[in-house]
Amino acid sequence: MKKILQSACIWLVLLFLYAPILILVVYSFTDATMIGAIRGFSLQNYVTLFTTPDLIQMIIGTFGLAIVVAVLSTLLGTMGAIGSFYSKKKAQGGIELVNQIPVINADVVTGFSICILMIVFFKISKETFIPLIIGQVSLCTPFVYLSVLPRLKQMDPHLYEAAMDLGCTSKQALIKVTIPQIIPGILSGFMTAVTLSLDDYFITTYTKPATFDTISTYVVNATKGSQTDIKTALWALSTLIFVLVVASVIIMNIKASKKEEQA
Amino acid sequence: MKNKGFSRKQLAVPYVIFMILFVVLPLLVVFYYAFTDASGNVSFTNFLRFFQSGKTVGTLVYSMIIALLTTIVCLLLAYPVAFILAKGSYCKKHSFLMFFVLPMWINFTLRITALKEILTLIEGNLAYHQFFNGVLCMVYDFLPFMIMPLFNSLTKLDNSMIEAAHDLGANKVQVFFKVVLPLSIPGIISGVTMVFLPSMTNYVVLDMVYNSTYIMGSLIGSYFSAYDWHNGSVISIILLIMIFAITMISNRFTEGNQEKKVSLY
Incomplete structure (x- = not known):
């Protein structure tokens, strides 16, 4: 009885979380323009998604931006974490305090303040993409920092010393000893940065060039418009992203469980 | 050490410069705009205007109500789930947690679109239940963020x-x-x-389901569209103060708990 109740609770919440997405997935394969209408099978939405120049540009732009932002913030965040880990306690405390600001701050405030600084104060044109990229990097870097730092704490400090004693320069010791040990942290930081950039709406909307759109800003504009073919093409996009996320999460889980078996 | 190249500390230099320029400086600029008027003189009129206008104070109250409700509903939904996953009959099925976290990885605008389509089907016209829809969409969006920390603290429980x-x-x-x-x-x-x-600031969720009532975030949005940097900064400062206060309180709670744990032994 207790088990049934618990299962019911779990599955009801799962239903709440997934029913909308799954219904959208089903409807993306029909020619219906409204959820609830019963219509025939069609791939028209997917054709529209990949043949409308606007949509293709938006998708490429979103992922391109995410990669650029993630690479930059991974570099900065990793260097920051290594540097601060070997700094004096006081300096480290200061760095961690500042690092917390973008993490706890509301995205609206982060976006607005970056916009004021870059566009109103420094008068940098939005069309250069510089405000957009810097804005997103300033959001993502602290998360990279936070995922790299625990790995540094777990690392055996003697390994670096040993490498130096064996004749490595500090650069070699860093690349050959430190970096390989913290790679899992760097990778998870990179992935976090990619997701944050893909999910961001506020920083993007306050700093983006007028003609550039990411998925978030595009979808929000599309819900206000009345173009049904674009609306249903976005169902197809949701389906593809859903499948991609599910697949990658399952693959990661299988890999993780295999590692556990080996260990 | 010196003749073997650079010190590891120096690696932090680009990071520190970046953070000062693009995290600390923007906030200082926001402070500057909040406490000056259009001609650049120091003044508190922006703040006075905020707290004297019934409309803006109403917005503050309304967004607190919406955020409070969202948080309570999330907590009531997430606690049983987190407990069952961590301690109940599902505690040996580790992979189950991932289904509750997975939505975090899908763009929130796409997820809200999905929910919106369902709500339109059920309700016909979204305008009839604005408040209900607003809270429901917020809960839908933020539920994974409540389940995660609850699960983490419950699995640690001996x-x-x-x-x-x-x-x-x-x-x-x-x-x-x-x-x-x-x-x-x-x-x-x-x-x-x-x-x-x-949920106090994410006004896009409300926008998408045609909730025409303003919350704190939408104030920033509308001041932004009107190029009104001074009033937008005032809202930012008010939000920053709230964020700071909440973080202080939450830090005190978690630290206090750790101290209690230490004193147990």
């Missing part, structure tokens, strides 16, 4: 504590309220911070 309480004669209700709940407070606090603040 099973022997629960067993000891049982052995000492506590019934199930007592065990929950005297052992499980107090020990999961850090998780509750961090879940609440992760849901309360975004």
Whole structure:
């Protein structure tokens, strides 16, 4: 009885979380323009998604931006974490305090303040993409920092010393000893940065060039418009992203469980 | 050490410069705009205007109500789920948690679009239940962020504590309220911070379901569209103060708990 109740609770919440997405997935394969209408099978939405120049540009732009932002913030965040880990306690405390600001701050405030600084104060044109990229990097870097730092704490400090004693320069010791040990942290930081950039709406909307759109800003504009073919093409996009996320999460889980078996 | 190249500390230099330029400086600029008027003179009129206008104060109250409701509903939904996953009959199925976290990886605008389509089907016209739809969409968006920290603090909870309480004669209700709940407070606090603040500011969710009422975030949005940097900064400062206060409170709670734990031994 207790088990049934618990299962019911779990599955009801799962239903709440997934029913909308799954219904959208089903409807993306029909020619219906409204959820609830019963219509025939069609791939028209997917054709529209990949043949409308606007949509293709938006998708490429979103992922391109995410990669650029993630690479930059991974570099900065990793260097920051290594540097601060070997700094004096006081300096480290200061760095961690500042690092917390973008993490706890509301995205609206982060976006607005970056916009004021870059566009109103420094008068940098939005069309250069510089405000957009810097804005997103300033959001993502602290998360990279936070995922790299625990790995540094777990690392055996003697390994670096040993490498130096064996004749490595500090650069070699860093690349050959430190970096390989913290790679899992760097990778998870990179992935976090990619997701944050893909999910961001506020920083993007306050700093983006007028003609550039990411998925978030595009979808929000599309819900206000009345173009049904674009609306249903976005169902197809949701389906593809859903499948991609599910697949990658399952693959990661299988890999993780295999590692556990080996260990 | 010196002749072997650079010191590891120096690696932080680009990071520190970046953070000062693009995290600290923007906030200083926001402060500057909040406390000056259009001609550049220092003044508090912007703040006075905010707190004297019924409309803006109403917005503050309304967004607090919406955020509070969202947080409570999230907590009530997430706690049982997190408990069942961490301690209940699902505690051996580790992969189950991932289904609750997975939505975090899908763009929130796409998820809200999906929910919106369903709501349109059920309700016909979204305009009839604006408040209900707003809270529902917020809950839908932020629920994973509540489940995660709750699950984390509940898995850390030692099973022997629960067993000891049982052995000492506590019934199930007592065990929950005297052992499980107090020990999961850090998780509750961090879940609440992760849901309360975004639901006060994420006005896009409301926009998308045609909720025409303003929350704090939408004020910033509308001042931004009107190029009104001074009033937009005022809202930012008010939000920053709230964020700061909530973080201080939550830090106190989690630290206090750690101290208590230490003093147990």
